[in-house]
Amino acid sequence: MNAPATARAPGKLLLVGEYAVLEPGRPAVVMAVDRYVTVTATPPEHAEVELVTDLLDHPVGLRRGPRGLAVCDGRDAGHLAGALVHLAAVVDTVDRLCTESGLGRVPVRLTVRSELHRHGVKVGLGSSGAVTVAAVRALGGHLGIPLAGEEQFRLAMLASVTVDAGPSGADLAAATWQSLLLYRSPDRDALLGRLRAHGVLETLGAPWPGLSVRLLPVPAAVSVHPGWTGQAASTGARIGLLRRTGWRGSDDHRRFLLHSERITTAMAGALLRDEAPALLAAVHDARRLLGELDRRTGLGISTPLLTALCRAAQEAGGEAKPSGAGGGDCGIALLPADASVDGLHRRWTEAGIVPLPLRPCPPPTTRRAPRTPARRTIR
Ligand SMILES: Nc1ncnc2c1ncn2[C@@H]1O[C@H](COP(=O)(O)OP(=O)(O)O)[C@@H](O)[C@H]1O
Numbered sequence: 001m002n003a004p005a006t007a008r009a010p011g012k013l014l015l016v017g018e019y020a021v022l023e024p025g026r027p028a029v030v031m032a033v034d035r036y037v038t039v040t041a042t043p044p045e046h047a048e049v050e051l052v053t054d055l056l057d058h059p060v061g062l063r064r065g066p067r068g069l070a071v072c073d074g075r076d077a078g079h080l081a082g083a084l085v086h087l088a089a090v091v092d093t094v095d096r097l098c099t100e101s102g103l104g105r106v107p108v109r110l111t112v113r114s115e116l117h118r119h120g121v122k123v124g125l126g127s128s129g130a131v132t133v134a135a136v137r138a139l140g141g142h143l144g145i146p147l148a149g150e151e152q153f154r155l156a157m158l159a160s161v162t163v164d165a166g167p168s169g170a171d172l173a174a175a176t177w178q179s180l181l182l183y184r185s186p187d188r189d190a191l192l193g194r195l196r197a198h199g200v201l202e203t204l205g206a207p208w209p210g211l212s213v214r215l216l217p218v219p220a221a222v223s224v225h226p227g228w229t230g231q232a233a234s235t236g237a238r239i240g241l242l243r244r245t246g247w248r249g250s251d252d253h254r255r256f257l258l259h260s261e262r263i264t265t266a267m268a269g270a271l272l273r274d275e276a277p278a279l280l281a282a283v284h285d286a287r288r289l290l291g292e293l294d295r296r297t298g299l300g301i302s303t304p305l306l307t308a309l310c311r312a313a314q315e316a317g318g319e320a321k322p323s324g325a326g327g328g329d330c331g332i333a334l335l336p337a338d339a340s341v342d343g344l345h346r347r348w349t350e351a352g353i354v355p356l357p358l359r360p361c362p363p364p365t366t367r368r369a370p371r372t373p374a375r376r377t378i379r
């Protein structure tokens with residue numbers, strides 16, 4: 001109990017399924033990468049809860065009140081709703097779990113170190129998901145509560161929906177299972193409602209319709225190359241914009257979901273067969289589908305740099321697309337085994353794209369297969 005505990009969780013890249021995966025039960029293929037957020041939980045020095053992150057230049061002290069965490073120093077109030085919002089949500093959610101389970105709440109200092117920012121700018125590798133999962137793991141270790149993979153994911157998801165029920169949680173799944181995954185999201189609005197009505201413990205153990213996680217093999221027939229535009233983009237803002245367009249629920253939206261599902265399941269099948277042409281075709285089709293979504297909604301998924309990133313990858317013999325919500329951040333290219341990686345990187349550098357030297361996250365030494373596919377899928 002209360003031992004220092006260090007845990008890390010990887011960032012991720014979406015291969016296909018962006019925006020569709022926001023709908024409960026709809027799939028995306030997401031890949032954990034070998035860059036991590038590390039969180040260490042230790043006894044605090046001054047306050048009941050202390051949060052230390054490389055995003056801020058000083059530790060922030062918090063106290064536990066009847067309505068959750070509050071800053072000790074009013075000048076830090078903005079941080080609690082900003083850079084610290086995900087960390088604080090984890091502490092709050094675990095606090096509620098402890099209270100509901102009859103366990104005491106434990107003083108803690110969480111210290112974060114992240115490899116998912118470059119010179120202070122987020123790269124778009126799912127830092128919020130990685131920090132949430134790493135914090136759940138570290139806090140679980142500190143409290144002496146052993147959490148299996150799916151429990152980590154569920155707790156991280158509950159913390160995450162208290163911040164924003166919009167995101168799909170694909171980043172949380174990649175951070176939890178540290179693998180290439182076919183991920184289908186649960187209904188986050190329903191989870192938030194249940195959490196408010198019944199608490200953390202009950203919601204953790206309830207069925208989560210829509211959620212499904214399948215591990216997929218990393219391909220050998222193609223290599224995966226992320227490129228960074230150098231422009232940070234806000235995923236939350238783009239999800240909010242999409243909600244306001246009224247597109248959701250339209251015939252067009254339904255067609256988009258079906259088309260995306262076809263592409264995503266085609267990619268999952270191609271990964272299982274390790275088939276280069278089908279993998280490249282899935283990326284090509286996904287880029288076109290995102291382009292169509294962009295034209296219909298005006299979301300601004302594509303940018304001149306992302307267009308250049310995709311063109312350069314095609315010239316190098318591969319296929320590419322924006323990865324994630326778009327508007328900046330990263331794109332992803334797949335190259336067949338006989339294409340030149342140097343050629344791709346040269347073209348990218350000329351176009352102002354930074355090739356990111358990332359690899360698929362190596363599997364953890366012990367990994368429990370997710371229980372979700374067998375027990376809790378709706379399809
Ligand atoms: N190093 C970190 N320390 C604490 N919180 C972090 C850290 N990195 C990311 N976060 C949390 O994640 C949020 C960024 O999430 P988001 O904009 O979705 O970026 P990303 O695309 O990398 O997930 C931050 O505002 C913060 O709440």
Ligand SMILES: C[C@@](O)(CCOP(=O)(O)OP(=O)(O)O)CC(=O)O
Nearest residue numbers: 018019124126167168171235324325
């Ligand atoms: C639009 C999306 O389907 C994909 C967004 O992927 P990003 O990689 O942009 O997300 P971050 O994890 O915040 O970096 C939204 C979602 O799935 O939550």
